[in-house]
Amino acid sequence: MKLSKLSVLVATTALCAPAAFAEEMANEMTLVSWGGAYQASQVKAYVEPYLEMNPGLKVIWDESSAEATAKMRAMAEAGNITWDLVDAVASDAMRMCDEGLIEEIDHDAVLAPAPDGTPPSEDFGELLVSDCFVPQIVYSTTFGYRTDLVGDTPPTSVCDVFDLEKYPGKRALQKRPIDNMEWALYCDGVAKDEIYDVLSTPEGVDRALAKLDTIKDQVVWWTAGAETPQLLADGEVVMGSTFNGRLFSAIAEQGQPIGMLWDMQSFDLDGWVVPAGLPADRKARVMDFLKFATDTQRLADQAKYISYGPARKSSAPLVGKHAELGIDMAPHMPTDPANATNVHVYDYEWWADNRDDLDAKFQAWLAK
Amino acid sequence: MTDTTQTGPVLAADGTPLKKSLARALRMQKLRALMLIAPLLLFVLITFLLPIADMLFRSVENNIVSDTLPNTVVALEDWDPNSGEAPGEEVFAALAVDLKAAAEAKTHTKVGTRLNYENPGISSLFRKAGRKVKKWDTEADGPFKEKFLEMDDAWGDIGVWQTIQTYSPKLTNGYFLNSVDLKKGNDGIEVRPENERIYIRLFIRTFIMSLIITGACIVLGYPVAWILANLPSRTANLLMILVLLPFWTSLLVRTSAWKVMLQQQGVINETLVWLGLVADDARLVMINNQFGTIVAMTHILLPFMILPMYSVMQTINPSYLRAAKSLGATNWTAFWRVYFPNSVPGIGAGSILVFILAIGYYITPELVGGTKGVFISNRIAFHISTSLNWGLAAALGTILLAVVLLLYWTYDKIVGIDNVKLG
Numbered sequence: 022m023k024l025s026k027l028s029v030l031v032a033t034t035a036l037c038a039p040a041a042f043a044e045e046m047a048n049e050m051t052l053v054s055w056g057g058a059y060q061a062s063q064v065k066a067y068v069e070p071y072l073e074m075n076p077g078l079k080v081i082w083d084e085s086s087a088e089a090t091a092k093m094r095a096m097a098e099a100g101n102i103t104w105d106l107v108d109a110v111a112s113d114a115m116r117m118c119d120e121g122l123i124e125e126i127d128h129d130a131v132l133a134p135a136p137d138g139t140p141p142s143e144d145f146g147e148l149l150v151s152d153c154f155v156p157q158i159v160y161s162t163t164f165g166y167r168t169d170l171v172g173d174t175p176p177t178s179v180c181d182v183f184d185l186e187k188y189p190g191k192r193a194l195q196k197r198p199i200d201n202m203e204w205a206l207y208c209d210g211v212a213k214d215e216i217y218d219v220l221s222t223p224e225g226v227d228r229a230l231a232k233l234d235t236i237k238d239q240v241v242w243w244t245a246g247a248e249t250p251q252l253l254a255d256g257e258v259v260m261g262s263t264f265n266g267r268l269f270s271a272i273a274e275q276g277q278p279i280g281m282l283w284d285m286q287s288f289d290l291d292g293w294v295v296p297a298g299l300p301a302d303r304k305a306r307v308m309d310f311l312k313f314a315t316d317t318q319r320l321a322d323q324a325k326y327i328s329y330g331p332a333r334k335s336s337a338p339l340v341g342k343h344a345e346l347g348i349d350m351a352p353h354m355p356t357d358p359a360n361a362t363n364v365h366v367y368d369y370e371w372w373a374d375n376r377d378d379l380d381a382k383f384q385a386w387l388a389k
Numbered sequence: 390m391t392d393t394t395q396t397g398p399v400l401a402a403d404g405t406p407l408k409k410s411l412a413r414a415l416r417m418q419k420l421r422a423l424m425l426i427a428p429l430l431l432f433v434l435i436t437f438l439l440p441i442a443d444m445l446f447r448s449v450e451n452n453i454v455s456d457t458l459p460n461t462v463v464a465l466e467d468w469d470p471n472s473g474e475a476p477g478e479e480v481f482a483a484l485a486v487d488l489k490a491a492a493e494a495k496t497h498t499k500v501g502t503r504l505n506y507e508n509p510g511i512s513s514l515f516r517k518a519g520r521k522v523k524k525w526d527t528e529a530d531g532p533f534k535e536k537f538l539e540m541d542d543a544w545g546d547i548g549v550w551q552t553i554q555t556y557s558p559k560l561t562n563g564y565f566l567n568s569v570d571l572k573k574g575n576d577g578i579e580v581r582p583e584n585e586r587i588y589i590r591l592f593i594r595t596f597i598m599s600l601i602i603t604g605a606c607i608v609l610g611y612p613v614a615w616i617l618a619n620l621p622s623r624t625a626n627l628l629m630i631l632v633l634l635p636f637w638t639s640l641l642v643r644t645s646a647w648k649v650m651l652q653q654q655g656v657i658n659e660t661l662v663w664l665g666l667v668a669d670d671a672r673l674v675m676i677n678n679q680f681g682t683i684v685a686m687t688h689i690l691l692p693f694m695i696l697p698m699y700s701v702m703q704t705i706n707p708s709y710l711r712a713a714k715s716l717g718a719t720n721w722t723a724f725w726r727v728y729f730p731n732s733v734p735g736i737g738a739g740s741i742l743v744f745i746l747a748i749g750y751y752i753t754p755e756l757v758g759g760t761k762g763v764f765i766s767n768r769i770a771f772h773i774s775t776s777l778n779w780g781l782a783a784a785l786g787t788i789l790l791a792v793v794l795l796l797y798w799t800y801d802k803i804v805g806i807d808n809v810k811l812g
């Protein structure tokens with residue numbers, strides 16, 4: 022009796038006063054991420070502290086970031102958006118932003134300022150590559166090599182990857198044109214700031230592919246970031262590119278005989294995007310979480326669990342030791358000055374324009 | 390006798406013509422039967438046929454350009470693409486109106502992405518223009534041609550306008566042309582430059598490798614099915630578990646197991662080196678190529694070949710063979726002339742299953758195929774999930790579907806589909 026009265030009451034209030042509930046926050050939130058060690062670092066650094074502050078909240082994880090763009094488009098077409106916050110790499114975020122699948126975010130209005138009051142737009146600075154994107158981490162695609170298979174002179178330059186005489190054996194490269202084309206041109210003698218100008222011409226593309234041709238027989242092409250550490254551990258390849266965090270866990274956590282080659286590491290960003298068209302209560306919840314999860318301290322905390330650099334300038338001095346291994350994390354960050362002496366800056370705008378075209382050429386070249 | 394001379398229709402007990410009442414009874418029966426299958430029919434229709442139809446339609450659909458840039462499309466109709474000059478002020482004015490509306494609705498980047506598939510660079514052209522045009526007053530701020538050119542020289546590029554004009558109709562064959570390595574040029578259809586041709590090569594490769602995999606499954610599966618069908622049932626059941634066990638194991642686990650076996654520092658190479666059959670620096674390359682894909686996929690698809698063969702072979706009466714031998718046939722003749730023809734329906738069913746599964750496979754080729762062992766389905770998956778070019782993915786899928794249906798039809802003509810049995 023009591024129960025039915027209560028439910029009638031709840032039903033009528035819900036029917037009569039949707040406006041009054043608009044500012045209420047939903048007590049359920051679906052987050053989408055990559056799974057594995059990266060998602061674990063997000064749970065520890067952002068979600069667990071947030072749940073302590075909001076005990077009634079239920080957080081559901083979906084490990085679908087790898088196919089986020091396609092799933093987001095399918096959800097938008099079906100008009101049923103089940104995700105609240107999605108972790109995506111910057112290039113995917115730009116694609117989704119262009120497609121109108123994700124919200125534009127006013128960074129200064131939504132995000133928390135730095136402790137000294139610096140507005141977020143300055144604190145994140147040039148890393149705000151899209152209006153729809155809130156960066157969390159800077160990661161890099163770089164090379165690892167087997168310390169026991171390279172002799173007494175470990176590789177020091179990315180061009181050693183193209184040097185089969187000095188370092189014979191197989192190399193692992195990602196099965197996509199991005200990064201590989203730039204490295205090829207750089208090692209073919211193109212100045213760093215002219216790479217994209219050269220790559221914009223058909224001759225430049227041919228030149229990059231010709232350089233890659235010199236090692237094509239010795240390349241194992243990977244699609245998942247976990248493949249290179251495995252190939253290195255098995256001794257299948259002498260050196261290979263992958264995300265720096267993967268190499269860190271192979272070296273520091275598993276003790277594999279692997280060394281880092283930071284030269285011409287390619288910086289990339291990973292961050293949050295909010296699906297367009299969320300109901301008001303869910304959106305209010307997501308924005309509240311987003312503000313908390315991307316503040317200075319939270320971004321610095323994430324670096325305790327994984328070796329990716331926080332996207333805020335104000336977080337960098339707060340980066341401490343690894344939560345379990347107790348080692349100092351700063352020297353393992355891609356953004357550490359010692360590692361970042363020669364970096365490759367990835368041009369998002371250029372790739373957004375040329376990705377389809379170059380991919381067709383790259384795939385045709387691979388299939389030859 | 391007098392009754393039978395009656396010429397009118399035969400009547401049922403209630404006076405209606407018998408033919409009519411019979412038809413009604415039959416119709417009721419049919420309706421009842423239809424209602425029984427209705428849930429399944431609706432299920433198949435909604436979850437299978439409609440999505441396929443929708444996907445097929447995507448391969449020709451091209452509403453986005455004329456929906457987003459309605460005025461520009463109309464204004465462009467009068468422009469001659471071979472004139473060697475960019476269109477005039479009225480087209481740019483129409484574009485300003487369209488882009489302003491599109492930028493407010495945030496659809497300008499969408500159309501930019503669509504046109505970027507055909508002409509790289511348009512994506513950022515539209516993205517940048519949207520930002521600026523939003524602030525313009527489309528009534529008073531003219532002339533717009535100068536303003537656009539001032540924003541980006543590329544607006545004066547004839548290629549951009551040719552692309553917009555070529556892709557303004559609501560239906561396009563562009564995706565289909567793209568999927569057979571052709572493209573729409575100014576003067577009709579052209580062949581793509583050599584360094585962009587990929588799909589025909591992949592289609593051919595997919596079919597040849599699927600045929601090889603089907604052939605390997607027949608050769609390996611036939612003796613197994615024969616043994617299973619001719620052993621006492623207790624032993625056969627035990628062996629059957631050996632066939633089914635890998636079938637129940639996850640596809641990814643089996644594929645990864647093949648990686649461990651076949652790689653250069655893997656089990657097979659290590660053993661060969663240890664035995665001294667292969668030099669340490671000349672280890673065999675058995676993975677990340679076509680060989681790896683064929684081995685792994687043959688293993689994965691083998692149960693689909695063995696099971697139909699086995700169930701057909703079980704129905705072959707052993708006394709046929711005995712009869713053949715008692716009439717003087719050798720073991721080989723008895724097998725080849727009597728047993729084998731009886732088992733052909735099983736081979737047919739298994740081959741169709743394996744072949745059709747093989748040409749649609751993509752996870753295994755992706756993991757063990759390297760560059761030379763990937764299939765057309767890997768490109769379809771790429772366009773669905775990474776490049777978001779669903780139109781091209783739909784066109785490639787449609788071609789794949791059409792070729793499968795064509796092969797099925799040919800098979801029916803040559804072997805006869807009645808000659809396929811699952812047991």
